[in-house]
Amino acid sequence: MAVYTEVPDDEMAAFVARYGIGELLSAKGIAEGVENSNYLLHTTQGFYILTLYEKRVNPAELPFFLGLMQHLSGRGLNCPVPIVDSQGEALGRLAGRPAALVSFLDGLSVRRPTVAHCAEVGRGLALLHQAGEGFAMSRVNALSVPGWRPLAEQAGSDADKVQPGLAARVIAEIERHERDWPQGLPSGVIHADLFPNNVFFIKSKLSGLIDFYFACTDAFAYDLAICLNSWCFEADSSFNLTKGQAMLAGYESVRRLEEAEVAALPALCRGSALRFLLTRLVDWLNVPPGALVKPHDPLEYDRKLAFHQRVADARDYGLRR
Structure with missing residues (x-):
């Protein structure tokens, strides 16, 4: 995860409003990884992850990734679930990039695995x-x-x-x-x-x-x-x-x-x-x-x-x- 694209506050709030997940309280960039721009969003209904797709990700392949997460979650795997907007779409656009919201998972990654x-x-x-x-x-x-x-x-x-x-x-x-x-x-x-x-x-x-x-x-x-x-x-x-x-x-x-x-x-x-x-x-x-x-x-x-x-x-x- 990383941040390549900065999103103005008003654009971020307008994007979130389409998803019925409450009012946006904060958006914090996540500066790990190297591929896409990622933000941790806090709304009045909880926490979510916003991803703006960049670099190697082919927009035509995004339905595969989003559909896979839906499939895996439906089979009992604990992974993020894409959130759909008011039109039933999981994929949108923000700041000129394809973008998607997914559910937030509890837990922490480890730096020194045992x-x-x-x-x-x-x-x-x-x-x-x-x-x-x-x-x-x-x-x-x-x-x-x-x-x-x-x-x-x-x-x-x-x-x-x-x-x-x-x-x-x-x-x-x-x-x-x-x-x-x-x-x-x-x-x-x-x-x-x-x-x-x-x-x-x-x-x-x-x-x-x-x-x-x-x-x-x-x-x-x-x-x-x-x-x-x-x-x-x-x-x-x-x-x-x-x-x-x-x-x-x-x-x-x-x-x-x-x-x-x-x-x-x-x-x-x-x-x-x-x-x-x-x-x-x-x-x-x-x-x-x-x-x-x-x-x-x-x-x-x-x-x-x-x-x-x-x-x-x-x-x-x-x-x-």
């Missing part, structure tokens, strides 16, 4: 995968293997300004995945961005999943690989095997991985590390002037990628059978 948090996330991810069954819409993962080379080309030789030799290492890694990316794995709706700031907890119990704006149709195990990358590494870039074991066990307490998924996990972890290295690299090199956002360090994922390049099999992530 083993218990990782177990909860594994279980919650599997429940999300199950809840997505039957969703009628699909969306190609635009940030999977075919999307990586264009990102590398966008960064170009400037990647070496971040770290010497990074541009060539990235291209070599892309070429490997273009040859060998796992195919035919169990697939369906995935979150594709379930980082700690997108998961809420009350104490150590998961209370909600948010920010579905990278959700797409892809391999379930790839979603799990993204979570292993984002939850199970320590600040010194070492992989915490105990956290990995807890996450994988939590996932398998709901949905058991197939043998093909187990075999593919090292490649999927390696590829997901590359994906976030690339998007962070492009963001690092292209922060809009005046944006109230701090880009994430791309080299964090370069270090994670180096770990995955040494992995032999899924046991190195803590999988126990």
Whole structure:
């Protein structure tokens, strides 16, 4: 989450008035993340989240994201629910951007996940995968293997300004995945961005999943690989095997991985590390002037990628059978 677009007070109040959620009392920008402009709204009826869609979000895909949240909530997953306006529409426009209001979830994200948090996330991810069954819409993962080379080309030789030799290492890694990316794995709706700031907890119990704006149709195990990358590494870039074991066990307490998924996990972890290295690299090199956002360090994922390049099999992530 972030704030790229400032909204005048009168425009904000007029927008909120269309949704029947009471009178606007305050609107506070949320300065986390890198993708969209987000505000925490307080009205006379409670709290809501307002999102203005920017950058990589294709407006034509917004019905997928909003419809998915409605579907997942209807299947019992605790996630934001889109609020419809007086015309029954969940999607509007504000300050020249597509915009939507969603319900507010109780809980807090964690900055230093524990083993218990990782177990909860594994279980919650599997429940999300199950809840997505039957969703009628699909969306190609635009940030999977075919999307990586264009990102590398966008960064170009400037990647070496971040770290010497990074541009060539990235291209070599892309070429490997273009040859060998796992195919035919169990697939369906995935979150594709379930980082700690997108998961809420009350104490150590998961209370909600948010920010579905990278959700797409892809391999379930790839979603799990993204979570292993984002939850199970320590600040010194070492992989915490105990956290990995807890996450994988939590996932398998709901949905058991197939043998093909187990075999593919090292490649999927390696590829997901590359994906976030690339998007962070492009963001690092292209922060809009005046944006109230701090880009994430791309080299964090370069270090994670180096770990995955040494992995032999899924046991190195803590999988126990």
